[in-house]
Amino acid sequence: MPEGSLCNKQPIQTDAALKTLLSDTGGRQYYQEMKSLDVDRGLLRDTIEKTCKSRIRTWLSICAHCGMCADSCFFYRINDRDPKQVPAYKIQSTLGEIIRRKGNVDNAFMHMAMETAWAKCTCCNRCGLYCPHGIDMGVMFSYLRGLLYQQGFVPWEMKIGAGMHRVYNAQMDVTDEEFIDTFLWMAEENEEEYPGLTIPIDKVGADILYTVNAREVKHYPEDLAQAAILFHLAGENWTVTSKGWEQTSLAMFAGDWAACKMQVESVYDAMERLKPKRMVGTECGHAHRATVVEGPYWAGRKDGLPPVESIHYVEWLAEALRTGKLKIDPARRIKEPVTLQDSCNYVRNHGLKEITREIIRYIVEPGYFIDMSPNREHNYCCGGGGGFNGIGLYREQRNKALITKRDQIIKTGAKLVLAPCHNCWDAIRDLEETYQIGIRWSFLKPLVLGMVEIPEHLKPKE
Amino acid sequence: MFKKILFATSATNACDHAARVAFDMARRYNAHIDAFHVIGVPTRGFSQVVVDLTTGEQVALDDNYRDLVKEEIRAYYDHQIKPSMDCAIEVAVGEAHREILRLARRTQPDIIVMGGSTGATGAYAARRNITGSTFQQVAKAAHCPVMVINRPAGSFWGGFSNIVFGTDFSESADTAFAFAFDLAKTFDCELLLLHALDITGCQINTLHSQDDIDDQIRKARQQMRFRYISKMRDFKNYEVDVWEGIPFVEIVKYAREKHADLIVMGHHTRKKTGDGEGALGSVAEQVILRANCPVISINRPIPR
Known part of the structure; x- marks a missing residue:
């Protein structure tokens, strides 16, 4: 069977198609159909010719098979140092092989490649840091995912996620109206406690344009409320956009290049339209990577930058605390052993390693912060990055992958883990659920809100 | 005064006392009643897996599961839902207090009726501080009166006097x-x-x-x-x-x-x-x- 009704090479374009795919619980029929999905070898060959440029080809050919990357990969370490988990092997046996064979691969090969691309690599890019040649397997795996997506060999949830972006311009089925309505609702709910709290919508020329993760709208609107309250208390001139508010990109995890471009352009359009001085994104790692780091290239921006200066939430928060826009009540600082999860996507891959530690100096009582080992750019992936968290098919592998982080946390002795990244937050929650090591985990917003001093003129009148 | 009742329930015996009062009010005051149950908290990021708050099990969420839960709720309250009663059964996924408030904002009930404890079981529910805190958060933010029946309503015989x-x-x-x-x-x-x-x-x-x-x-x-x-x-x-x-x-x-x-x-x-x-x-x-x-x-x- 060349193409299945659910598993095929066509991206999801309509809400109806999305619902049909969603109704296939756990992707049962989808994966069944995948077993007989044909590989379009001509398309694969042509795509490689057009898109596989000198960087990847050079990387693949200069790899000395030295094995220095092996120990850098947490999959390798937790899987009894299985040689098949060495990053160089993983990429050479999949992408390397496809290129060497000029796309002449079969269904079984593509299944193997899919499992390698989504269950043996989270695109955390740690191996790239340790390779003597600077070969970045994470980047190549992202590329491989694109080839696999195009051929229809993509995990069910990833296909749905990319489809959500195509249909809703968001990673979940949240409409623009629902986004605005939810934000207004949060203002309503908090305006008594914080008089004057408003949600400025589509304000042109604001200092800050705030972008979010659709999950906050769908399940944790408190996060929106906390963001709004902290901007309010800091006296910021901020706004949200009624269109192009979603900063994340499951399309990036899925390898749906066209949807990546479409998604990030919706955010850039909002920037062009509202002309804010800066964009601040929520506490999410991959959203930052998608919109700030990689997005400009997807959108074909020559300078490699978003239309306006774009920063991560931790950068804004550190600045607000540094400049005194937000003041912490020293009596309410964290006074228990606490550690920090460094998100790969904005720490290792975007250099924000000291910013989060600066925040810690403001919000944690001296002596209570314990760093994980290793940390900063050497930190390990939470275990659920790159879409791994969401894929039911690879749940077992994912749970095993959480062990590295679990042991890192246990060694710190901390009972509270700061996780200023949605993906890390999820993975750490799941590792607690799976291994029950007795920890709590939190974004920064709720903690800061609990300890910030409210300026006299913003207090409710009794 | 009570034309629209939102009865938020765990559909377990923790809410039995609340159910008795809620359905009694619906019958007595000829009110529309929404029996509303939050199935569970979504887990695994954007996946379709949900931890069922009642059973503590992980379930793959789909329309079938939703229908199944609705059926179970209807069966559970079968003896209380009178044929003439204007009753709808609603389910949702998310944090319990948030979804109750979301529905209340949409349907604007005259009163929210709930049990004091969701009766959620397992370490998962305890860790997530679901038990007992739902009503606190709903009571804090709701725009309508919130009625809580936490213990057997000893002197409640139906109606109010x-x-x-x-x-x-x-x-x-x-x-x-x-x-x-x-x-x-x-x-x-x-x-x-x-x-x-x-x-x-x-x-x-x-x-x-x-x-x-x-x-x-x-x-x-x-x-x-x-x-x-x-x-x-x-x-x-x-x-x-x-x-x-x-x-x-x-x-x-x-x-x-x-x-x-x-x-x-x-x-x-x-x-x-x-x-x-x-x-x-x-x-x-x-x-x-x-x-x-x-x-x-x-x-x-x-x-x-």
Whole structure:
């Protein structure tokens, strides 16, 4: 069977198609159909010719098979140092092989490649840091995912996620109206406690344009409320956009290049339209990577930058605390052993390693912060990055992958883990659920809100 | 007064007492009732896996599962849902308090009825502080009165006849009074107004002299007349009392002695509720936990 009704090479374009795919619980029929999905070898060959440029080809050919990357990969370490988990092997046996064979691969090969691309690599890019040649397997795996997506060999949830972006311009089925309505609702709910709290919508020329993760709208609107309250208390001139508010990109995890471009352009359009001085994104790692780091290239921006200066939430928060826009009540600082999860996507891959530690100096009582080992750019992936968290098919592998982080946390002795990244937050929650090591985990917003001093003129009148 | 009831339920025996009251009200007042259940909290990021709060199991969420849960709820309340009753069963996925508030914002019920504890089981539910905290968060933010039935409603035989209104003379208590008075007039009830004078200070240092206490009681009675009795015009079916002690204990004792079938109190929205560890702060919350009749808490004026 060349193409299945659910598993095929066509991206999801309509809400109806999305619902049909969603109704296939756990992707049962989808994966069944995948077993007989044909590989379009001509398309694969042509795509490689057009898109596989000198960087990847050079990387693949200069790899000395030295094995220095092996120990850098947490999959390798937790899987009894299985040689098949060495990053160089993983990429050479999949992408390397496809290129060497000029796309002449079969269904079984593509299944193997899919499992390698989504269950043996989270695109955390740690191996790239340790390779003597600077070969970045994470980047190549992202590329491989694109080839696999195009051929229809993509995990069910990833296909749905990319489809959500195509249909809703968001990673979940949240409409623009629902986004605005939810934000207004949060203002309503908090305006008594914080008089004057408003949600400025589509304000042109604001200092800050705030972008979010659709999950906050769908399940944790408190996060929106906390963001709004902290901007309010800091006296910021901020706004949200009624269109192009979603900063994340499951399309990036899925390898749906066209949807990546479409998604990030919706955010850039909002920037062009509202002309804010800066964009601040929520506490999410991959959203930052998608919109700030990689997005400009997807959108074909020559300078490699978003239309306006774009920063991560931790950068804004550190600045607000540094400049005194937000003041912490020293009596309410964290006074228990606490550690920090460094998100790969904005720490290792975007250099924000000291910013989060600066925040810690403001919000944690001296002596209570314990760093994980290793940390900063050497930190390990939470275990659920790159879409791994969401894929039911690879749940077992994912749970095993959480062990590295679990042991890192246990060694710190901390009972509270700061996780200023949605993906890390999820993975750490799941590792607690799976291994029950007795920890709590939190974004920064709720903690800061609990300890910030409210300026006299913003207090409710009794 | 009660034309639309939102009954938020875990569909377990933890909500049985609440169910008895909610369905009784729907039948008695010919109201539409939404029996609303939050299936569970989504996990695994954007995946379709949900931890069912009732069973603690991970389930793959789809329409079938939703329908199954709805069927189960209907079966569970089968003996209470009368054929003539205008009843809908709704389910959702998410954090329980958030989804209850979301639905309430959409449907604008006249009252939210809930059990005191969701009866969620397992370490997962405990860690996520679901148990008991849902009603705190709903009571804090809801735009309509919230009725909680935490313990067997011992003196509730159906309908309302004796309403206790507990006041601390705050703004939210005034709001609660307006509602309690309306209720008493509409359903022809006796309205029992109580102020519980807080003398817990004596345990710490100063022992109040009895003269001092008597004086405060006199003042409280004046307040009651000024704030409430003056507004009741020709409504005569009421009693006014001031009891001294620990406020929540006095309110619960008073309600028991008067065979109250309902307590109405204000809920201070600005007061932070606990620290997420299930600690209950306000007097209203303590009363909710302890009273053996339904308790309505109100945090803001009810638009008429």
